[in-house]
Amino acid sequence: MKAGDLSVAAAPAAAAAAPKPVLRKWVQLSAGSAGDLDPVVVNGKKFTLYRFDKDSSDPSRSNCTGDCATTWPPYLVARGGRIFIDGIDKSKIGFIERDGGFQVTVGGWPVYLFSKDTAPGDAKGQGVGGTWFGVTPDGGKAQGGGSSPGGRTAQPSQEASPTSDPADNVTVFAKPDFLDASQSVSGPGCQNVRFDGSLQTGGGFAKVWEGPDCTGDSKFVEGDVPDLLGDTDLRGVSSVRIFD
Structure with a gap:
């Protein structure tokens, strides 16, 4: 799909x-x-x-x-x-x-x-x-039994596609609401970051990752995100990918 x-x-x-x-x-x-x-x-x-x-x-x-x-x-x-x-x-x-x-x-x-x-x-x-x-992708009932910790986790088949243009640069802040120390990174490519309080993309989109070097769970972000962890459901943000 x-x-x-x-x-x-x-x-x-x-x-x-x-x-x-x-x-x-x-x-x-x-x-x-x-x-x-x-x-x-x-x-x-x-x-x-x-x-x-x-x-x-x-x-x-x-x-x-x-x-x-x-x-x-x-x-x-x-x-x-x-x-x-x-x-x-x-x-x-x-x-x-x-x-x-x-x-x-x-x-x-x-x-x-x-x-x-x-x-x-x-x-x-x-x-x-x-x-x-x-629930299955068409709303049906999934087939199979329950799982236990350590079971196979879901892996996405393809990346979601935001509708805005890619960000030219990303600024991350140490605290929510764009407060305290900040770090600006530019791309394209993967950049490791020190902060995960809030984020600004200048209206474009980027992708944030829980692990360094764009590893682990990830989420697309667009525009200003005042509470990076609360708004993305991620446990932390260690790297950012800026697209061409």
Whole structure:
């Protein structure tokens, strides 16, 4: 499938509020694998996303609220946020309004994380109660059993493609909101950085990596990112790639 990105604008029917919702400004959805599940949709940290048989896909509606939403946190994106997709048909991605933001849907099905998945590649929610299943890139039920830590993690098949032009240079700051010490790097190519508080790209896009020399988990960023770790779901940023 051709990768792309989606901007969150409007959404259909509202769902009831869940406790302590996490609204993300940047999320990534990839078609990959987790344990025995292949294919299955995973997020940017390679955690499995699930669908619930008691929800509905037409119309898209969540029936997981209260304690259910604590165990199965709805996967939410903030208003004005952006979703990068990798190996998933753009037409399969949608949103329902929820908790001040939007819950992501795949093939019409609202999607969730599982609180007992503690490591990338876990799929401990698969088959729970006979109603929870990893979601496939077209919204179907992933096939296979659960995984344990150390199982095969999902690997994206291709890079997502932001719509803006590549950044000419990137400035990273030691603290969120562009405060404290800063470091400016220019490209093209991979550059190691000292800071991961916030980032500016001058309106263009770049890619940040958790490991040095552009290794480990990664995420595309565009424009100004006031809280680099919170807005990208990464555990840290050690390097930046600027594209030609």
